[in-house]
Amino acid sequence: RTERAAPSPPSSSTMKTRVITATVSNPSSSTTSSRASAAAPPPAKRRDSKLWSETFDVRLGETQTLSPKEIKRQEAIFELAQGEQDLVEDLKLAKKAYHDPMLKLKIMTEQELNQIFGTLDSLIPLHEDLLSRLRDARKPDGSTEHVGHILTAWLPCLSSYTPYCSNQVKAKALLDQKKQDRRVQDFLQRCRQSPFSRKLDLWNFLDIPRSRLVKYPLLLREILKHTPNDHLDQQHLDEAMLMVQSVVADINRRTGESECQYYKDRLLYTEDGQRDELIDQSRTLSCHGELKNNRGLKLHVFLFQDVLVITRSLSLNDQPVSYQLCRQPIPIRQLDLEDLSDGEMRVGGSIRGAFSNNERTKNFFRVSYRAGGQVLSHYFQASDAFNKQQWINCIRQAKEAAAQTGDQAGQCLDTGLGGEIGQT
Structure with missing residues (x-):
């Protein structure tokens, strides 16, 4: 009944909403630090509540x-x-x-x-x-x-x-x-x-x-x-x-x-060609968080209002975490999204069966876009089915917003999402 301190920020397997919006678990936001000890802390004590x-x-x-x-x-x-x-x-x-x-x-x-x-x-x-x-x-x-x-x-x-x-x-x-x-x-x-x-x-x-x-x-x-x-x-x-x-x-x-x-x-560009005016023009961050590619490499992906940015997180000395771009930014208007069924991977235009370890093929989705006459694809694996669905929802809403014209095109998505879709 009484107001009390909020629970700890969600782990990377959770999605939180933007700082002010009520918590949904957003795809972006603060990174979670390692636990101080292996033992789980005792549950938080509630204040005595009176009606x-x-x-x-x-x-x-x-x-x-x-x-x-x-x-x-x-x-x-x-x-x-x-x-x-x-x-x-x-x-x-x-x-x-x-x-x-x-x-x-x-x-x-x-x-x-x-x-x-x-x-x-x-x-x-x-x-x-x-x-x-x-x-x-x-x-x-x-x-x-x-x-x-x-x-x-x-x-x-x-x-x-x-x-x-x-x-x-x-x-x-x-x-x-x-x-x-x-x-x-x-x-x-x-x-x-x-x-x-x-x-x-x-x-x-x-x-x-x-x-x-x-x-x-x-x-x-x-x-x-x-x-x-x-x-x-x-x-x-x-x-x-x-x-x-x-x-x-x-x-x-x-x-x-x-x-x-x-x-x-906090974005680091390894080459000038990675700089994109869509990033500079962005005023809202729909979601962000850690995903893995189909080789198991951890990536930190940002979905700005009009562009998807794929990075690797870097810790430089005593500085806050930075994010180095490892692929060209993908304009939302050119992006195609595909939800992949568990146990299947779309590679080179064909469907391959499940890997020997089926766990590796769960919670994947694909984004693709055309560049230089070629269709380029990225496969992303979320930490669980819930986070995968949050990413898919967020990208779909970004595509819908980007397709709009006039004043609505640049407005913040009214989704309640924002912040980090985290990973522990």
Whole structure:
């Protein structure tokens, strides 16, 4: 019931959505670091969760009893307030238990910590303000009559999330890089083993604001669901719903553009001919992640809005991971996609039977395109059937969008996908 730190980022076998969109498991996003130990960590501890009806008497006065619908409405409002309280506590914890000690002990430099924590400090008073308003609106018996006007006045403050969420892809990359440092690794491991962390790691806490942001439309929808049409709060709640959807969509768009630019900057070109204006012009990254070719070589594939880019990931010294192009970029408009059945591989125009080890022939799909009068093909193997389907869906949607003309052609796909289709 209460808001808590989000679970760890999905492994490469999972697909996550873009930074702001609710998690679906997107085909792109942050890389997962190796586990600190072979043993699986204990499950994360949940906060004690309380319902409104468990906290306050569900009767108003001595005789009047609330209707089941009104009780559900009060539960939804209470959940909103409890989530704000949990969020404030976790953000303060991230600063007090992680940021400040690492700065004081010089485990990381101030510049590195500023990059990783971003504008997290600025979000704390924002949510303290909403929590205070919600508590002030609560009557002595614990019920809240009106909440819509509070939300319409407060929701514009969520624009402060734009710089924080836009920085997350860089923050995650730097944090993963710093985890290779023994002192950082030891400090974070000790924190995770301490009761205050609830067995969660630092990134879980840094990702809490994003998790909370995408939950606001769900929370408001639940309050609206149990608010009678003739209730005085109805109009304000309708306005608040439109506002939060608009704010989240705008932050999602800006965050997607930031993520796209980050990965464009991490591309390494081995020859000038690999540079493609379709990459430079891209403002959105539909998905990305690790795939294998038919020889078992690991590749990192990026699906920008109008071009598919095939790379190998490179770790250079202490720098964030870079991605070296190993094939010519493939324009989406020229790309053909084929789903391959398990146990079969299309090679040289013919179907060959299953390999002796059938595992090697599962979860393949093929992309092909015409270049210089020849049809060139690439075979990709996903980590499992789910990720394969996510890739296929994403590519199909990119092709549909690329086929459109006018203003729609360059718009971000409204798919909920984005980020990394990861591999462990």
